[in-house]
Amino acid sequence: MIRLLAILLFVFSFSAAAGQERRAEVAGFAASLLFKTDDDGNMRPRAVTQKIFRADNPRLVAIALNISLGMFGVHRLYLGTDVKVPIFYTLTLGGGMMLWVVDLALLITADDLEKFIDNPHVFMWNEK
Secondary structure, eight states: OHHHHHHHHHHHTTSTTSOHHHHHHHHHHHHHHHEEEOTTSOEEEOHHHHHHTOTTOHHHHHHHHHHHHGGGTHHHHHHOOOTHHHHHHHHTHHHHHHHHHHHHHHHHHOSOGGGTTTOOSSSTTSOO
C-alpha cells in the first residue's frame, strides 16, 4: 500500500499544473517512503523496498511486463512459452484486450508461479 501511494504521488507530482516547489516536496515525500537516511547521511532502501525491488522477483517483473506490454504477450515470453503464444496475443491484441487482464489477475493472485513458467498453452491457466 505504501509503495502504491509513493508511486502515485511521484507520478502525479510531475503534472503540468504543479509548481516546481510542490513537485520537489511530493518527490521528497515519496522518496522518504521508499528510502531512509542512515547516520552518515546516505540514502539506503528500506527493508520493504529491498523485498519488492529485488532482482530475483519474477512475479514483479512479469506483472510489470503484463501491465506495459501485456497485449503483445511479452510477459509470457518472460515466463517462457511457445512461439505461437505472443503471435496470438499480438494478432488479437491480447485476446480481445481481455486475456492479458486475466493473466494479470492470475499473476497477482497465484500462490506459485511455477505452473505458469514454460507453459506452452495460449491460456496460461491450462495445465502444462
